[in-house]
Amino acid sequence: MSLPVLKNYINSEWVDAQSNATGDVWNPATGKKIAIVPYGNTADVDLAVAAAKKAFPAWRKTPPLSRARYLFRLKDAFEENFEEIAQILTTEQGKVIDESRGEVRRMIENVEHATGVTTLMTGYTLEDIATGIDCYGHRQPMGVFSAIVPYNFPAMVAWWFLPYAIVAGNTYVVKPSEQVPMTQTKIMEILDEIGLPEGVVNMVHGSRDVVNAILDHPDIEGVSFVGATPTAQYIYKRCGETGKRVQALGGAKNIVAVMPTADVDDGMPSIVASFFGCSGQRCLAGSILSPVGDKTDEIIEKFVEAAKRIKVGDGLDQETGMGPVGSAAQRDKVMAYIEKGIEEGATLLLDGRDVKVDGYPDGFFVGPTIFDNVTPDMTIAREEIFGPVVSIVRCSNLEEVIDLVNTREFANATSIYTGSGNDARKFKYEVTPSMVGVNIGIAAPMSFFPFGGAGNSMYGDVKGHGQEIFQFFTDTKVVIERWF
Amino acid sequence: MPLTSFGSILTFAEGFEIQDMAFYSEAVKFTESDEQTALIESFIKEGKKLIAIVQRTRRENVTEMILEPIQDFIRAPFCTEDNVCIGMTGANILETAKKLEQRSIDYYITAAVKIKALPEVGVALKLLAKKHTARLNMINTI
Numbered sequence: 001m002s003l004p005v006l007k008n009y010i011n012s013e014w015v016d017a018q019s020n021a022t023g024d025v026w027n028p029a030t031g032k033k034i035a036i037v038p039y040g041n042t043a044d045v046d047l048a049v050a051a052a053k054k055a056f057p058a059w060r061k062t063p064p065l066s067r068a069r070y071l072f073r074l075k076d077a078f079e080e081n082f083e084e085i086a087q088i089l090t091t092e093q094g095k096v097i098d099e100s101r102g103e104v105r106r107m108i109e110n111v112e113h114a115t116g117v118t119t120l121m122t123g124y125t126l127e128d129i130a131t132g133i134d135c136y137g138h139r140q141p142m143g144v145f146s147a148i149v150p151y152n153f154p155a156m157v158a159w160w161f162l163p164y165a166i167v168a169g170n171t172y173v174v175k176p177s178e179q180v181p182m183t184q185t186k187i188m189e190i191l192d193e194i195g196l197p198e199g200v201v202n203m204v205h206g207s208r209d210v211v212n213a214i215l216d217h218p219d220i221e222g223v224s225f226v227g228a229t230p231t232a233q234y235i236y237k238r239c240g241e242t243g244k245r246v247q248a249l250g251g252a253k254n255i256v257a258v259m260p261t262a263d264v265d266d267g268m269p270s271i272v273a274s275f276f277g278c279s280g281q282r283c284l285a286g287s288i289l290s291p292v293g294d295k296t297d298e299i300i301e302k303f304v305e306a307a308k309r310i311k312v313g314d315g316l317d318q319e320t321g322m323g324p325v326g327s328a329a330q331r332d333k334v335m336a337y338i339e340k341g342i343e344e345g346a347t348l349l350l351d352g353r354d355v356k357v358d359g360y361p362d363g364f365f366v367g368p369t370i371f372d373n374v375t376p377d378m379t380i381a382r383e384e385i386f387g388p389v390v391s392i393v394r395c396s397n398l399e400e401v402i403d404l405v406n407t408r409e410f411a412n413a414t415s416i417y418t419g420s421g422n423d424a425r426k427f428k429y430e431v432t433p434s435m436v437g438v439n440i441g442i443a444a445p446m447s448f449f450p451f452g453g454a455g456n457s458m459y460g461d462v463k464g465h466g467q468e469i470f471q472f473f474t475d476t477k478v479v480i481e482r483w484f
Numbered sequence: 485m486p487l488t489s490f491g492s493i494l495t496f497a498e499g500f501e502i503q504d505m506a507f508y509s510e511a512v513k514f515t516e517s518d519e520q521t522a523l524i525e526s527f528i529k530e531g532k533k534l535i536a537i538v539q540r541t542r543r544e545n546v547t548e549m550i551l552e553p554i555q556d557f558i559r560a561p562f563c564t565e566d567n568v569c570i571g572m573t574g575a576n577i578l579e580t581a582k583k584l585e586q587r588s589i590d591y592y593i594t595a596a597v598k599i600k601a602l603p604e605v606g607v608a609l610k611l612l613a614k615k616h617t618a619r620l621n622m623i624n625t626i
Contacts, residue, residue, distance in 0.1 A: 083539075098490055321489075
C-alpha cells in the first residue's frame, strides 16, 4: 500500500514541494510508517512568504472585528472536527487520546482568546502632552510572521501564536515538525474551509533547510519557536543577526517538591500525571521529584506504586495511561539516560526499559522509570531527558529545594505540594522558573496568560499567548499631533 | 473492564447513548399504541441531544486534570446486552426501556461522584441523570 505524500499549503492551495527530498512519518505505537513528508527548501519558503506578503496589505485593512469573525468560524470548524484531529494527533505522536483531546482543546482556547482582538489590541492616547498637542499610540500589524513548532504538541503550539498574529492583521507561515506533520495538515484542511483570503495562512513542511530559510528571509518580521534549548539559542542568535523579532522557547528540567505538610493522597494523581503524562515529553513535565522531610519514604513508596499501575500502550486505546515516546531516536536517547543514571550511581527503583506491550512489538515504548538517591550534579538531574524518567533528589528542607530549583540551567516550570501557605509563598516568591504550580503538577498557563520560562528555557522578551502576545505581533506607532 | 480516565467515562456513556438510540429507533416499529409511539419518538428525538451533550462535555472539559486516574469504577454493572426488537410486544419495549433508563441514571450518578476533580463535568453528568430520570418517569406513567 502506498503511503500518503503530504503537500504544502500556500496561497490557499495544496502544492507539491519544490524539493524532492522527503522523510517518513511514523506511528510510534506500531513502529510503522504512515506517511511521507516533503522536506522543503528555500524555494518553498520563498513561495509561502511571497503569498503571505501579497496578502498583507488587504488583510491589514480588514477591520479587526471582521478578522475575528474568521476565527469564530474556525472555532466552530475545529469543534466539528475535534475527534478527527485528536485521533490523527495520537496516531502520529503517540500520546493517549485524552491528552490529544486536551491539546486540541488548548488550541481552540487560543482561537477563542484571540477573538478578543477589539479590546486586546487597542492602543492608548493622552491629550495635551504639551499645550495643544495630543499623542496617540496605535498598534499596527507588521507583515509576515512565522512559527517553527515541535513534535510533542503537533496541534497546539503553532496556535499559541498564529491566531493572535492574523487577528492583529499580519499574515503567517507555519512550519510543522517534520516528525508529526499530519495533524497540522489536517488543521490547514479545516482552515481552508472557512474561506480566509488567499495567502493569509500558509504552511511549509520540512526540516533544517526550511528553518534556515525562514530565519534568513528578509520579508519575515518575526519568528516564534518552541523546542529544545540548543535550537532555541540558534534561532535567537540567527534572528538577531537578521533583525527579526523572536520568541524562542526552549527546554526544561522541572522540579516537583513535596513538603511534609502536603496531602499526599489527594495530590498523588496529579503528581504522577506531571511526570508521566505525555510520556514525560512536555516542557512542563515534572522531571525531578523532591520529597522533603520526614514523610519522604512514604511519598516515594506511594509514588512508585502509582507509577507501577500505569498501563503503557497504544494511545488510541481508551484505557491506556501512557503512550510511547515520539520516535525510535527519542526512545534510544531516553534509554541512554537510564544507563547513565545507573552508571552514575543512582538507585533504580522502577525500570521501564523492558516494557512489553501486547500486540505492539515494534512500538517506541519506554515504561515509567524512577531513580532514587539522585544527587544534583548527576547528569539525570541536570539534562533534559524528555521521557518518562524521574530523578528523586531528597531534600531536607524548603531552602534546599529552592536552591535545587534555582541551580538548574533551565527555569521553565516548577511545582510545590504543601499544606502550608507560608511555604507556598516563599517558594513561589524565590524560585526562578516563570511557571509555578502550588498543589498543581503541570503549571500550564491557559491562553489568556503568558506561556514561557526563564533562564535557558526562554530566549526573547514576549512569551507565548496571553495579553502580551499582541505586543509581539504589532508595532506601536506613536503619533504626536498639533493643529493650528 | 475498568473505567480509568475522563475520556473512558464519557466514551462509554457515548457508546450506550448511541446504542440506546438505536434500540428506540427500531423499537418504535413495534409499539402498540399512539401513546407508546409518541413516547419512543420523543426519546429518539432527545437521544441526539443527549449524545451531543456527552460529546460536548468530553470536548470542552479536557484539562490537565483529566489525566488524574479514576479508581474503582468498572463497566460491568452498566453493560446491557444488545436488545433485539423483533418479536417484542409494547410491554416488552417499555420494560427494556425502563432498564436502559435506570442503567443510565445509575451510571451518571456514580460517574459524577468519581470525577470529582472536574466539577463542571460532574454538573453535566448530573444533568444527564436528571434527563434520564424524567424519561423513566414518563415510561412509568404509561
